[in-house]
Amino acid sequence: MSLDTGSSPNTFEARAVVPLAAAFVMAAVVLFAPQVLNDGDTWWHLATGEWILSHGRVPDRDVFSYSMAGHPWVAHEWLSETLMALAARAAGWSGVVILFAAVAGGSAWLLAQRLARDLGGLTLAAVTALSLACMGDSLLVRPHLFMLPLLLVWTLEMLAARDEGRAPHLVFAFLMTLWANLHGSYVFGFVIAGAFGLEALTEPGADRIKALRGWGLFGLASLVGAVVTPHGLYGLVFPFQLMTMTVLPHIQEWRAQDFSHVSTFVIALLATLFVCLGRGVKVPPIRLLLLLAVLFMALQHVRHQLVLAAIAPLLLARPLAEALGHERRDTRMARAWLIGFGVAVLTLAGLRLTLPLHRIDGLNSPVTALEHVPADLRAQPVLNGYGLGGYLIHQGVRPFIDGRADMYGDAFSADYFKATSPDPAALESLARRYRVAWTIFAPDDPAVAALDANPAWRRIHADRQAVVHRRVRPYPAGE
Known part of the structure; x- marks a missing residue:
């Protein structure tokens, strides 16, 4: 099988078009696919946001149930919930899905745009399509989706830092504050930064003192940033307490991957193994360990497939390009493409607003x-x-x-x-x-x-x- 090596004019077009197409498709799916509203948690997240806006503070006790009324509660996704409530106040359910469509579409663009630097043609289109398809089951109107652009921006900065032989810019430590207030997945940020920092420290010929000082300072600043939440130091412990709960297997998103049937995830996994093994793709050892760790988490809990679908392509893009003979290229797009994309996205959002969403009977909506x-x-x-x-x-x-x-x-x-x-x-x-x-x-x-x-x-x-x-x-x- 011969794959496009990335040297033809059509490949250049693919590198320009695929990121915009990916963003458009993801935004359209969130705007118009009924399944994105199928999660029952969406309702209480929105109610929490409304409570926060009405009371001007983040709840620290249960204010909703009768069985646990007044029990301590860590509302760790409070900022996401507030954004959801603001969107709902602005334009009802249409406003909520437009907010999440912007998040999903922007994330797809970030991912595909970075992949387009290394890959082109059919390879770029295939990798992008498989990655986004694996995200399909996670496209739900819930705070976890806010994690996606933050995870991508964070990982892209780690990659850029290693490419340029430097530590991550300290300004990105402030991203950790935003992340920690939006969703508990900010813990992944420390895992990723730690892996790349270890790579910088152990690289042959590396200035270890410089690497330790630069990456250590960034890690410390990020840790301080993660504490700047309404929950303080306890917010650092909370994600680990959650992951050790024994009842998690009763909750569908915390169950292990089911291999009894063929799914998009299984297809993507087998296709990746086929190409990587068949073409001799070589991944640097520490990045490979990071990749295997995230793969293990995705197999253990289906909710982590979203993390794998975002990180794996970024870690594999350069090694895959080297194995296939793709050249790294400039991915700047023509103004005409950007204008056309902007018009298309605004048209989609306008269409959503002219067709207001009214919640009727549905899954988890009796x-x-x-x-x-x-x-x-x-x-x-x-x-x-x-x-x-x-x-x-x-x-x-x-x-x-x-x-x-x-x-x-x-x-x-x-x-x-x-x-x-x-x-x-x-x-x-x-x-x-x-x-x-x-x-x-x-x-x-x-x-x-x-x-x-x-x-x-x-x-x-x-x-x-x-x-x-x-x-x-x-x-x-x-x-």
């Missing part, structure tokens, strides 16, 4: 089901499906549980997942302990069958999104 719950019943304790808690919060209903597993903790979450697995006795015990008056679960949730079989509960509504049960027998007195 609009009709909740409307069928009488107002007096809605005010009483509910036992809900894990993915439905966010919608309840947004609608002013205090849930039993929602996507803030870190706040609920291992013990509470384990009891919940055991009861709804289902364990009929545990389910009844949990309902009795919290005096649950009604329940709402997705139709395929195992708890639904257990509730149907229990004469103490009666269905009052069922549709494709949710099943609602009401307690029809009183709980034993004195329990």
